[in-house]
Amino acid sequence: MGWILPAAVNLSVFFFAVAPSLPSTTPFSQIWPTTGANATLVLLSGSVVLGLVLNALQNPLYRVLEGYLLWPSRLYERGCARRRHHKWDLQDRLRLLRLQRRLQASIHLPALAQADLTRLGHHPRIARAAQRDRRRTAAQRALLREKLRRYPVDDAQIAPTRLGNGIRRFEEFGYDRFRLDTQILWNELTGAAPEQARRQVDLARTSVDFFIALLAGHAVVLAAAVVAVSTTGDRVAALTGTAISLGCLVPVWYRSAVAATDEWTAAVRALVNLGRKPLAEGLGLILPEELEEERAMWALVSKLSRVPYGDGATALDPYRAVPLPPPTPTA
Template identity: 60%
Template structure:
């Protein structure tokens, strides 16, 4: 009974912090900055509570309902920021090209610093590495960035590694936005390392890992949810503030100040959401690494002792879950555990 209560409270906490709290903050911002200019509108006057207790109840109810609605619609909200929803094909391709260039530029900066360090330590590089070092030094943008990197400390240069790590390994997995790439990098982690398609087998995987690992993933995502909800709420309040400027008696200075401040804050929350994906990515990575064996056991499979064979097994499992059954799927029989139709 205690475990059930703990699980329910844990789920409520992620919902509260991830969606209801930022919704409440945005609703409070609306009441403080935009609502006073709407006092002359008759429909809103009828909805306005007559007492302070009624106002508090309206605020709490509105925060709860709007937060639940935002939570229910989180998939399209995320997909819009990731670049998958409502993006024209031209904008999508342009964003992907820009992301590939940014990833390549970061990789070149790190390669230049690494080759220069090896050159200092060894005194001379192999011909292939020496040629690559010369080519990188001849690139104006790379050399200009490297001059700044050389003056930085090791901890500061590690931030460049973090920025590069927020991109998927494979270029064909690149998304048009920074948030899309930051999320896509851990969506492809299981497939890149083990050929385990976590997008297809997500429910099976989360059902097999220890509760602590699954909880880490939920908590890590809550931080990203918070900034995403805050960002969208700011956009809505900003839009309502612009519309309110057309009313009969708007507080022009307050409304324009609100619009300017929110427009400046939206990129901050977006960047914060991107940065917060680092912990989410680490939690998903841990879940894949730790959950592979329990998942194989739950599926009646025996995890091979060789990585190449394990990758082959997960390829067949992922394919079996993703596409209709084919007779070739019987090749998975050699990985079935004893008592599950496999060899004894």
């Protein structure tokens, strides 16, 4: 569902909209099917192969769209700065709405809140946005909070793209809440967590994979359509319409992938919350009763998995479970 089905869609568009216009001298013309049965066979086999290839290349594909791969340093920094300011603007807009509601309800505002209300009310960009926000319904204001939740809690973790931030927010969840580095202990966590929690993560990621595969395939077919228009005089109108349609759909699939990270985030959050205790038991540790002690334990576990073994590893000894006594022999 995540990779083969989008590959079939993109391959079908290429077969029926672009390939007939390619020059007969291209290598593709040698394998072009001459009958309907052959066309179906080529389409099915090509979809499976292309889907498996995309699945194997998913990590670099995700990294490009997240802003980590093939991005010049200046463009990366500019993207991070832009996303960071967008997050701050959302925070200020929501805070201004809360303060204005409290003021309308005749609730006393502390001096600090009064200062924030004055500062935000005189901020040109925030004030303009606040005029629109006041006309929003409760559901529309909830969408603002949803957009804010698509950013990492820590500003230092901001990525240059919306997809990167949508994914980064759940990658940092375990560490931010419990000092459990899920990036390092992912295999251990998924191996110990309940089956239903693992299944939810897989299903949620499939939705994001689907839109990413559609986006990548559309970009390739779009490039092929542009090449076909520039090299042949046949079916120019059809090729141009195909290129324009695919170009319009690429941002739609990107936004859909960003929105689909909401369910992925919820699934990973459940995985961390439900899998911490089984993970501790699987590692031979006892989960502390106090949250600060638990955070200290997971920080040590993450460090032990990340750095070579040293004398500091003995700091985990207070959290280790007491081994069971050996069974007594029976007569």
